[in-house]
Amino acid sequence: MSSVIPVLLSGGSGTRLWPVSRKSFPKQFAPLTGDQSLFQASALRLSGPRYAPPLVLTNADFRFIVTEQLADAGITPAGILIEPAGRNTAPAILAAALHVARENPDALLLVAPSDHVVPDADAFGRAVEQGIAPALAGRIVTFGIEPTRPETGYGYLECEGAGGISPTPLRRFVEKPDAATAETMLKAGNFLWNAGIFLFTARSMIEAFRAHAPEFLAPVEAALDDATRDLGFLRLAPQPWQTLPDLSIDYAVMEKAANLSVVRFAEHWSDLGGWDAIWREAQSDRPAWRGVVADARSTAIDCDDVLLRSDDEDMEVVGIGLKNMMVVATRDAVLVADMDRAQDVRQAVTALKSRGARQAESFRRDHRPWGWFETLVMGERFQVKRIVVHPGAALSLQSHVHRAEHWIVVSGTARVTVDDKVSLVTENQSIYVPLGAVHRMENPGKVPMVLIEVQTGVYLGEDDIIRYDDVYARS
Amino acid sequence: MSSVIPVLLSGGSGTRLWPVSRKSFPKQFAPLTGDQSLFQASALRLSGPRYAPPLVLTNADFRFIVTEQLADAGITPAGILIEPAGRNTAPAILAAALHVARENPDALLLVAPSDHVVPDADAFGRAVEQGIAPALAGRIVTFGIEPTRPETGYGYLECEGAGGISPTPLRRFVEKPDAATAETMLKAGNFLWNAGIFLFTARSMIEAFRAHAPEFLAPVEAALDDATRDLGFLRLAPQPWQTLPDLSIDYAVMEKAANLSVVRFAEHWSDLGGWDAIWREAQSDRPAWRGVVADARSTAIDCDDVLLRSDDEDMEVVGIGLKNMMVVATRDAVLVADMDRAQDVRQAVTALKSRGARQAESFRRDHRPWGWFETLVMGERFQVKRIVVHPGAALSLQSHVHRAEHWIVVSGTARVTVDDKVSLVTENQSIYVPLGAVHRMENPGKVPMVLIEVQTGVYLGEDDIIRYDDVYARS
Numbered sequence: 001m002s003s004v005i006p007v008l009l010s011g012g013s014g015t016r017l018w019p020v021s022r023k024s025f026p027k028q029f030a031p032l033t034g035d036q037s038l039f040q041a042s043a044l045r046l047s048g049p050r051y052a053p054p055l056v057l058t059n060a061d062f063r064f065i066v067t068e069q070l071a072d073a074g075i076t077p078a079g080i081l082i083e084p085a086g087r088n089t090a091p092a093i094l095a096a097a098l099h100v101a102r103e104n105p106d107a108l109l110l111v112a113p114s115d116h117v118v119p120d121a122d123a124f125g126r127a128v129e130q131g132i133a134p135a136l137a138g139r140i141v142t143f144g145i146e147p148t149r150p151e152t153g154y155g156y157l158e159c160e161g162a163g164g165i166s167p168t169p170l171r172r173f174v175e176k177p178d179a180a181t182a183e184t185m186l187k188a189g190n191f192l193w194n195a196g197i198f199l200f201t202a203r204s205m206i207e208a209f210r211a212h213a214p215e216f217l218a219p220v221e222a223a224l225d226d227a228t229r230d231l232g233f234l235r236l237a238p239q240p241w242q243t244l245p246d247l248s249i250d251y252a253v254m255e256k257a258a259n260l261s262v263v264r265f266a267e268h269w270s271d272l273g274g275w276d277a278i279w280r281e282a283q284s285d286r287p288a289w290r291g292v293v294a295d296a297r298s299t300a301i302d303c304d305d306v307l308l309r310s311d312d313e314d315m316e317v318v319g320i321g322l323k324n325m326m327v328v329a330t331r332d333a334v335l336v337a338d339m340d341r342a343q344d345v346r347q348a349v350t351a352l353k354s355r356g357a358r359q360a361e362s363f364r365r366d367h368r369p370w371g372w373f374e375t376l377v378m379g380e381r382f383q384v385k386r387i388v389v390h391p392g393a394a395l396s397l398q399s400h401v402h403r404a405e406h407w408i409v410v411s412g413t414a415r416v417t418v419d420d421k422v423s424l425v426t427e428n429q430s431i432y433v434p435l436g437a438v439h440r441m442e443n444p445g446k447v448p449m450v451l452i453e454v455q456t457g458v459y460l461g462e463d464d465i466i467r468y469d470d471v472y473a474r475s
Numbered sequence: 476m477s478s479v480i481p482v483l484l485s486g487g488s489g490t491r492l493w494p495v496s497r498k499s500f501p502k503q504f505a506p507l508t509g510d511q512s513l514f515q516a517s518a519l520r521l522s523g524p525r526y527a528p529p530l531v532l533t534n535a536d537f538r539f540i541v542t543e544q545l546a547d548a549g550i551t552p553a554g555i556l557i558e559p560a561g562r563n564t565a566p567a568i569l570a571a572a573l574h575v576a577r578e579n580p581d582a583l584l585l586v587a588p589s590d591h592v593v594p595d596a597d598a599f600g601r602a603v604e605q606g607i608a609p610a611l612a613g614r615i616v617t618f619g620i621e622p623t624r625p626e627t628g629y630g631y632l633e634c635e636g637a638g639g640i641s642p643t644p645l646r647r648f649v650e651k652p653d654a655a656t657a658e659t660m661l662k663a664g665n666f667l668w669n670a671g672i673f674l675f676t677a678r679s680m681i682e683a684f685r686a687h688a689p690e691f692l693a694p695v696e697a698a699l700d701d702a703t704r705d706l707g708f709l710r711l712a713p714q715p716w717q718t719l720p721d722l723s724i725d726y727a728v729m730e731k732a733a734n735l736s737v738v739r740f741a742e743h744w745s746d747l748g749g750w751d752a753i754w755r756e757a758q759s760d761r762p763a764w765r766g767v768v769a770d771a772r773s774t775a776i777d778c779d780d781v782l783l784r785s786d787d788e789d790m791e792v793v794g795i796g797l798k799n800m801m802v803v804a805t806r807d808a809v810l811v812a813d814m815d816r817a818q819d820v821r822q823a824v825t826a827l828k829s830r831g832a833r834q835a836e837s838f839r840r841d842h843r844p845w846g847w848f849e850t851l852v853m854g855e856r857f858q859v860k861r862i863v864v865h866p867g868a869a870l871s872l873q874s875h876v877h878r879a880e881h882w883i884v885v886s887g888t889a890r891v892t893v894d895d896k897v898s899l900v901t902e903n904q905s906i907y908v909p910l911g912a913v914h915r916m917e918n919p920g921k922v923p924m925v926l927i928e929v930q931t932g933v934y935l936g937e938d939d940i941i942r943y944d945d946v947y948a949r950s
Contacts, residue, residue, distance in 0.1 A: 019791075299826050301819065314807050316494075316834040318823040321813035325797075329809045332789050336811050338796035344776065348793040351774045359791040376851040377861055381902075382885035384859060384927055386852055406883045406905050408929040410857035427856075428931040430881050430905065452859055452929045454883040456903040 004128060004199065005078065005107055006046035006054040007096045010039050010066065010114040011086055015346040016274045019333035020311050022349075023361035028115040029065050032272060033281060039066070040073040042114040045121040050128065051110075053078040055100070057092045059085075063233050064369040064472075068390075084223070084238035089196070090252035091244050094209050094220045095236060101202035102224075108135055109205070111198045111249075116271050117281060123267040127166075131199040131263045134167050139261045140208060141167060141199040142254070144192025146266040150182035153273060153343070155194040155250070159262050162190060166264035173255045192264060195271070198249070204259070212256040219244055230473055274342035275326040275335075279307035294319075298327075305339065333359040369472040370395050371448070383460045385453045387441070389414070394442035396470035403457030403464060405433040407441070412449030415442040438468060479603060479674065480553065480582055481521035481529040482571045485514050485541065485589040486561055490821040491749045494808035495786050497824075498836035503590035504540050507747065508756060514541070515548040517589040520596040525603065526585075528553040530575070532567045534560075538708055539844040539947075543865075559698070559713035564671070565727035566719050569684050569695045570711060576677035577699075583610055584680070586673045586724075591746050592756060598742040606674040606738045609642050614736045615683060616674040617645060617729070619667025621741040625657035628748060628818070630669040630725070634737050637665060641739035648730045667739060670746070673724070679734070687731040694719055705948055749817035750801040750810075754782035769794075773802075780814065808834040844947040845870055846923070858935045860928040862916070864889070869917035871945035878932030878939060880908040882916070887924030890917040913943060 014027035021027035028039040036044070043054055055078050058066050063082055070077055081095060093111050100107045110128060118124050131141035144157040156174035159165070173194065177185060185191035200208075209216055219240040226237030254260065270281050282293040291305035298308035298317040305324045310317045312331040319327055324339045335348060352360035365374040370393035376384040389395070389412075397417065407416065408430040416425050417440040418433055424444075425431050433439045435457065443449040467474070489502035496502030503514040511519070518529055530553050533541050538557055545552055556574065558567060568586050575582045585603060593599050606616035619632040631649035634640070648669065652660060660666035675683075684691055694715040701712030729735065745756050757768040766780035773783035773792040780799045785792045787806040794802055799814045810823060827835035840849040845868035851859040864870070864887075872892065882891065883905040891900050892915040893908055899919075900906050908914045910932065918924035932939075942949070 019793075297832075299823065299830075301822050301826060302816075310809075312807075314839075316808040316827060316832050317811070318494075318809070318827070319811045320819050320823060321816040322800075322811060325811070327809065327811050329804070333791040334785075334793070334802065334804045334809050336792070336794045336797060336800070336802050341777075341796040344795050347776050348774065348795060351776060352791060352793070355774075357772075357791050364789075376859060379861075379885060379925065382925070382927070384851060384861075386854075386859075404903055406881075408881045408931075410854060410929065410931055428879055430907065430929075432905065450854065450857070452857070452927075454885065454905075454927045454929075456883075456885055 003052045004110045005052045007111045008056045008114045011059045015349045018349050019330045039114040050125045056080045082235040084241045087244045088246045089249040090247040097202040097205040105203040120267045127265045134261045135199045141261045143197040144262045145269045150186045156191045159190045167261045170260035170262045208253045213252040276342035383455045387451045389443040389449045397440040397468040399438045399466050400464050402459040403455045404435045406454040408452045412447050413445045415444045478527045479585045480527045482586045483531045483589045486534045490824045494805045514589040525600045531555045557710040559716045562719045563721045564724040565722040572677040572680040580678040595742045602740045609736045610674045616736045618672040619737045620744045625661045631666045634665045642736045645735035645737045683728045688727040751817035858930045862926045864918040864924045872915040872943040874913045874941050875939050877934040878930045879910045881929040883927045887922050888920045890919045
């Protein structure tokens with residue numbers, strides 16, 4: 001049996017799950033429904049004997065999150081392609097197909113979003129196996145989820161013939177329906193939810209683009225030809241990629257192609273497309289009393305059909321007399337919305353962005369290739385940060401014009417360079433970095449190094465930095 | 476004209492305004508509606524030529540908050556009486572009357588809660604003036620607020636004669652009415668809201684207790700006889716005070732006394748008795764579009780009749796599609812409730828208390844006589860605190876068994892004792908306090924001293940402290 005190369009699309013920004021999902025660290029990387037991130041769960045679901053190592057498509061901002069999360073999950077990818085700019089799924093999928101075709105045009109690719117929930121990985125794997133024969137025969141295979149409710153938030157796939165046959169040719173794509181149409185389709189039995197998962201050979205997909213969206217071929221070929229390798233990433237060239245239209249694979253190719261088949265998938269699936277889906281998902285695990293889904297830090301008093309969620313370990317959430325509502329609290333932002341307005345959460349992001357609130361797109365915690373940091377307090381002329389450095393990682397060699405820094409190691413051991421002096425600083429030791437000194441912090445150890453940094457100075461912006469040397473090739 | 480001694484009652488715990496008001500720092504001390512706290516605003520309203528310096532009644536937990544806030548407001552009190560235990564208003568008011576009577580039984584006392592809003596202080600002062608003659612003639616004068624709506628949340632005062640005459644004898648107290656009764660009383664014109672504000676001579680109040688609640692006299696006398704002076708506070712003796720019943724002045728005396736008069740007050744007044752009152756209050760300042768009251772960190776999208784409030788400078792609040800709701804977010808707790816459930820917010824406090832959540836009663840910021848501190852982050856074996864010390868203040872001389880401390884001064888100057896060494900540590904300097912060292916931190920300067928403390932150790936509880944010496948007489 002041919003093995004299948006999973007292609008994980010993970011460049012999205014998930015604004016409908018704000019404030020837990022933000023552009024700087026979107027939902028696919030967050031542990032939304034368990035200990036693993038959705039991205040990790042997706043990568044693990046598509047690993048094992050059925051699959052070759054995955055190809056990941058992401059953007060420059062997420063590249064270190066991707067490598068860190070794959071390493072955590074114990075997965076070695078076949079490659080990580082960096083899109084120079086988000087242009088929706090059409091160029092990304094074509095880039096994957098062209099990239100793979102250079103080695104083996106008959107290789108099978110399974111394109112999947114990295115933010116869906118599919119609890120039964122083995123059942124999904126058997127569905128993939130059903131698709132292999134038609135895919136090898138030149139069909140593009142799409143996976144249709146058997147609907148369990150008259151959902152108006154998804155597109156549908158209309159199958160040829162009576163319901164139940166799988167794989168079966170696809171008759172047509174159906175746009176998100178109104179409630180009545182959704183009801184009719186649910187009863188008809190030959191309409192499935194379009195999950196945006198596709199199985200095909202590299203050759204078939206390239207041919208499909210050639211037939212239906214040929215304008216993508218040359219620019220994406222060029223992006224691959226001029227790609228640069230950088231710390232294990234394959235960075236697609238920005239030109240002419242950036243001139244490509246923002247287009248989904250459905251619009252560009254699938255809705256026009258005649259060689260589509262559908263594999264029916266009847267097990268549980270969710271796209272976690274909004275907080276209402278998260279709420280529904282939690283109830284599918286365990287029916288909730290009066291429809292209340294509340295975590296250990298949330299208290300519902302006389303509430304019905306509510307999601308109460310606290311994503312900060314020191315944040316209590318209390319709802320009193322609420323009906324059909326969602327409350328999501330993080331360290332720095334709270335969303336309260338009518339459950340029926342779940343799709344409008346992106347309006348919150350737009351509104352916050354328009355008035356310059358950081359919370360629209362980024363978190364207090366900032367992920368970097370070497371680890372992460374967060375501001376604990378920002379004062380008049382001081383700032384306190386917690387800095388966590390991965391084992392073996394190093395920050396850039398740098399200096400500041402406006403600030404001095406006190407470093408206190410509270411876990412692990414740091415190797416610290418200050419001008420021409422190098423010292424080991426371990427738990428409960430501190431070191432002072434005077435204003436202007438050229439300095440670097442490294443973790444030479446085997447466990448994460450945690451350090452408290454107290455900055456003092458009149459200007460404490462992240463841009464007061466002169467970098468002399470950086471192992472992560474940042475300018 | 477006789478001057479009036481304001482008696483500020485400020486021992487309450489304000490649970491209906493949780494999470495901004497908590498037992499450890501209740502609403503009267505919080506800047507709920509402006510820069511000043513309600514307590515400060517109340518003290519200032521009752522200062523000036525009409526009034527003598529105030530007498531404050533509070534409890535031991537709030538004593539340093541009271542002195543700090545009075546000092547900030549530039550007010551020197553006549554005395555601060557510490558109640559050994561909260562026993563409602565009856566014993567507190569009797570203690571004030573007996574205390575004042577020892578110097579001058581004919582002195583006029585104006586008892587007022589310290590958590591009400593009365594924007595027009597001069598109008599209120601004129602109302603007080605109207606009450607002076609009857610009070611000197613032996614009447615107990617109560618102040619009735621002219622009702623502006625059929626409120627069911629307040630008690631009422633029924634005045635003798637037709638509406639509009641002031642002062643006028645009181646016919647009777649009316650318990651919180653149902654909606655229909657409230658409507659009838661609003662139309663009748665001779666019913667006023669009971670604001671819990673009273674003017675009387677010390678002698679009259681003592682006589683009223685002797686006539687209607689004589690069982691209070693001996694225990695309260697004893698509490699005063701055995702009171703101790705401590706750093707300027709008069710601490711009432713705990714026995715037999717603690718055996719007193721928990722009773723309001725209304726129940727103990729007012730509802731039985733026949734010598735009551737009412738002064739009508741027609742200007743704006745609010746008891747800020749719940750978040751619905753805060754919401755209403757904000758609209759009385761400036762009518763809100765679609766009833767939305769939102770602060771600078773809150774965003775309302777398609778909301779009607781909502782209060783959206785963020786009490787943390789780094790917290791964004793977004794409401795989508797909400798109607799008749801209140802959302803109050805702080806650094807560590809979020810309340811979301813139907814506006815009609817404002818009185819049930821105390822249930823939130825009860826629920827959190829029953830499962831041991833700190834947020835039920837206390838804040839991250841902990842006020843102490845020397846200033847305050849807050850935990851910025853609590854880690855596996857470390858904790859980072861921000862500590863602010865008032866000019867001239869000093870922490871106790873202490874040592875710890877389980878932790879070492881790194882101190883970095885980020886504002887002002889500290890005088891630091893570590894064992895037998897005393898040093899001045901100023902901005903951008905640090906000092907290390909080894910485990911077991913006897914140490915003290917003082918602010919010898921003229922500006923607040925701000926210090927970042929990084930603790931390391933296996934146990935970091937506040938109770939790992941041996942105190943050798945404390946200027947605030949804490950054990």
